[in-house]
Amino acid sequence: MSVEQILILGVNHKTAPVEVREKLAFPDIEVPLAMLGEVPDCEEFCFISTCNRVEVIFTSSDPERTVRHIRSFLFAASNLSEEKAIEYTYLHQGNEAITHLYRVASSLDSMVVGEPQILGQLKNAYREASERNCTGVILNRLIHKAFSAAKRVRSETNIGSSAVSISYAAVQLAKKIFGDLKNKKVLLAGAGEMAELAAEHLLSQGCTEVIVANRTLENAVKLAKRFKGKAVGLNELHDQLELVDIMVSSTGAPDLILRKNDVQPLMRRRRNRPLFFIDIAVPRDLDPKLNNIDNVYLYDVDDLSQVVEINKSERHNEAAKAERIILDESLKFLGWLGNMALAPTIADLRRKAEEIRQAEMARTLAGLDLSAKEAKAIDKLTSSIINKVLHNPILHLKEDCHQSNKQMKLDMIRRFFALDPRK
Amino acid sequence: MLFTLSYTVYVVATTLYLVFFFSQNSKVRTVARQILLAAGILHTITIVARYLAAGHTPLTTHHDTISFFAWSVTWAFLSFRWRYQIKNFGSFVSPVILALMTVGLCSSKAITELPPALQSVWLPIHASIAIAANGFLALGFCGGIMYLLQDRELKKKRFGLFYHRLPSLEALDHLSQHCLTIGFPLLTLGIMTGSLWAKQAWGAYWQWDPKETWSLITWLLYASLLHQRFAIGWRGRRTAIMSIVGFMAVLFTLWGVNFLLSGAHSYVR
Numbered sequence: 001m002s003v004e005q006i007l008i009l010g011v012n013h014k015t016a017p018v019e020v021r022e023k024l025a026f027p028d029i030e031v032p033l034a035m036l037g038e039v040p041d042c043e044e045f046c047f048i049s050t051c052n053r054v055e056v057i058f059t060s061s062d063p064e065r066t067v068r069h070i071r072s073f074l075f076a077a078s079n080l081s082e083e084k085a086i087e088y089t090y091l092h093q094g095n096e097a098i099t100h101l102y103r104v105a106s107s108l109d110s111m112v113v114g115e116p117q118i119l120g121q122l123k124n125a126y127r128e129a130s131e132r133n134c135t136g137v138i139l140n141r142l143i144h145k146a147f148s149a150a151k152r153v154r155s156e157t158n159i160g161s162s163a164v165s166i167s168y169a170a171v172q173l174a175k176k177i178f179g180d181l182k183n184k185k186v187l188l189a190g191a192g193e194m195a196e197l198a199a200e201h202l203l204s205q206g207c208t209e210v211i212v213a214n215r216t217l218e219n220a221v222k223l224a225k226r227f228k229g230k231a232v233g234l235n236e237l238h239d240q241l242e243l244v245d246i247m248v249s250s251t252g253a254p255d256l257i258l259r260k261n262d263v264q265p266l267m268r269r270r271r272n273r274p275l276f277f278i279d280i281a282v283p284r285d286l287d288p289k290l291n292n293i294d295n296v297y298l299y300d301v302d303d304l305s306q307v308v309e310i311n312k313s314e315r316h317n318e319a320a321k322a323e324r325i326i327l328d329e330s331l332k333f334l335g336w337l338g339n340m341a342l343a344p345t346i347a348d349l350r351r352k353a354e355e356i357r358q359a360e361m362a363r364t365l366a367g368l369d370l371s372a373k374e375a376k377a378i379d380k381l382t383s384s385i386i387n388k389v390l391h392n393p394i395l396h397l398k399e400d401c402h403q404s405n406k407q408m409k410l411d412m413i414r415r416f417f418a419l420d421p422r423k
Numbered sequence: 424m425l426f427t428l429s430y431t432v433y434v435v436a437t438t439l440y441l442v443f444f445f446s447q448n449s450k451v452r453t454v455a456r457q458i459l460l461a462a463g464i465l466h467t468i469t470i471v472a473r474y475l476a477a478g479h480t481p482l483t484t485h486h487d488t489i490s491f492f493a494w495s496v497t498w499a500f501l502s503f504r505w506r507y508q509i510k511n512f513g514s515f516v517s518p519v520i521l522a523l524m525t526v527g528l529c530s531s532k533a534i535t536e537l538p539p540a541l542q543s544v545w546l547p548i549h550a551s552i553a554i555a556a557n558g559f560l561a562l563g564f565c566g567g568i569m570y571l572l573q574d575r576e577l578k579k580k581r582f583g584l585f586y587h588r589l590p591s592l593e594a595l596d597h598l599s600q601h602c603l604t605i606g607f608p609l610l611t612l613g614i615m616t617g618s619l620w621a622k623q624a625w626g627a628y629w630q631w632d633p634k635e636t637w638s639l640i641t642w643l644l645y646a647s648l649l650h651q652r653f654a655i656g657w658r659g660r661r662t663a664i665m666s667i668v669g670f671m672a673v674l675f676t677l678w679g680v681n682f683l684l685s686g687a688h689s690y691v692r
Contacts (some may be wrong), residue, residue: 178593179590269654274593
């Protein structure tokens with residue numbers, strides 16, 4: 001098993017706009033897993049789908065072909081051309097695939113770096129896949145190690161605290177504006193890990209109702225169900241704004257969805273009750289000028305992190321620390337994989353020697369008339385000779401060394417002992 | 424003598440409130456509260472003593488008026504404490520009290536003879552109601568300032584001295600409404616009783632002397648503030664600014680009129 005046979009193909013918030021990601025979303029995980037099972041040469045696989053990403057992690061003996069198949073499967077519902085599909089997806093292979101998976105698990109690849117939900121989503125995806133026997137030795141190990149990498153990142157860096165504290169800061173600010181959050185209503189525009197986290201925080205602090213507005217009503221309904229709230233279309237935003245107190249916006253819209261002129265007339269109808277806007281989207285959803293309206297307070301992610309006094313350089317340092325952990329963990333996995341790669345060679349080596357021994361034994365013993373005891377002694381003698389002869393080559397193989405050297409050593413041993421049938 | 428003593432206690436209370444504001448040590452606050460209460464009681468005794476010394480309600484000299492003003496702010500504040508708590512309110516109110524007391528300390532404490540025209544039962548009623556109104560309006564002024572400070576930090580997103588120390592905007596807005604709903608009826612009553620007294624003393628309800636005119640202006644300011652609040656739903660920054668402007672009008676009615684303009688009330692010096 002070569003490391004180059006491990007691949008990840010997917011789209012996320014960085015490579016594809018929300019309109020595209022939406023088309024790739026699968027309502028459940030059963031269908032895609034069943035369909036991936038049909039893809040030729042796709043040996044082990046795991047499928048993850050969240051609001052911000054759709055990814056297939058898989059191993060294949062013929063990567064090129066499998067990638068083509070999986071890509072066309074992912075984009076089957078989207079009516080997009082193959083070129084477009086290639087443009088929107090990313091493909092990581094080998095080493096890159098490992099670090100990518102670890103970064104995803106550690107929430108370094110998230111829209112809001114450090115948000116904690118992705119790990120749970122990945123665990124779910126893995127459970128579903130392993131229950132259906134879609135994963136094998138390699139992916140089981142790889143994904144488990146991704147979890148432990150994420151755990152290390154969480155406990156050894158402050159990356160996680162920034163996301164949690166951002167939504168905590170949102171609650172603190174809301175309290176400074178409204179005093180008490182009891183009976184306050186929250187409007188979620190668009191869905192996203194961070195927005196949901198903030199909504200959960202606000203609910204736990206006494207907010208009574210969550211209204212979810214989304215471009216596709218179906219997604220809104222799904223999310224609203226989770227918060228036991230109401231779902232509306234994004235076009236009803238203005239009417240809803242009359243009723244709510246806090247709006248958390250995280251749509252993937254390329255433009256502003258709310259401008260100063262939209263909100264100003266609302267304030268009179270609201271009898272000037274304060275409105276607190278939290279803009280989590282990148283690019284921004286809300287007009288920064290909203291903040292100039294009396295009784296309207298607008299905070300974006302940067303403002304919020306300013307509140308919790310996590311300055312950018314600190315966040316940067318923490319990210320660097322996390323990247324180091326991921327590198328460390330991925331090297332460990334490569335080490336394990338390398339040893340996995342040794343196993344067939346060592347087995348081949350032993351088999352070859354054993355074959356020679358058996359053949360020679362058969363030939364020699366046929367011409368001799370030996371007692372059972374003597375035959376047994378010769379058997380023992382020959383097997384101990386091959387063991388002694390093979391001992392050092394095997395030790396040499398197992399010796400810790402760099403990945404590329406390992407491959408070289410393997411090739412050398414295989415050639416020395418003519419383990420591969422001549423082409 | 425008593426006045427100086429109360430003044431000293433006020434100084435201590437204010438200092439402690441300011442120390443508390445910067446240190447946020449709640450033990451200091453407890454002590455500050457008790458000392459302010461002591462000052463309030465001592466001040467009450469001072470005013471009663473003044474009454475006994477003068478033989479009539481001590482509200483005719485500048486010194487007495489200011490002293491009573493400070494007293495009513497103190498007790499308005501202390502009465503609020505029973506009803507609900509506003510974080511760090513004391514640190515804003517006590518300097519106002521101290522400022523008034525300082526003005527009182529600097530003005531002449533001589534007891535003046537009351538002209539016969541003014542010897543009436545309306546004197547204590549009118550003057551005390553009007554000044555008590557000022558007490559609540561002063562609290563509204565403090566609340567307005569606190570609101571503007573907090574609002575500024577929230578808008579600018581730069582969290583300095585006040586963000587953590589001041590209560591929520593909602594609480595401050597509520598406070599200013601509360602002060603207004605007590606202060607405004609008292610102010611109205613003060614003007615009405617004044618008008619009745621004027622009828623008795625000078626034979627006319629309203630003479631448009633500067634003091635009367637300015638109280639009317641003050642009243643109109645607060646009336647429009649209340650109207651906007653209840654009819655249109657004005658709140659927040661605008662009402663905070665209005666309650667500060669209103670209080671400026673109160674101060675001008677109290678002092679500006681006396682020193683800059685002259686009229687029937689000019690005896691109060």
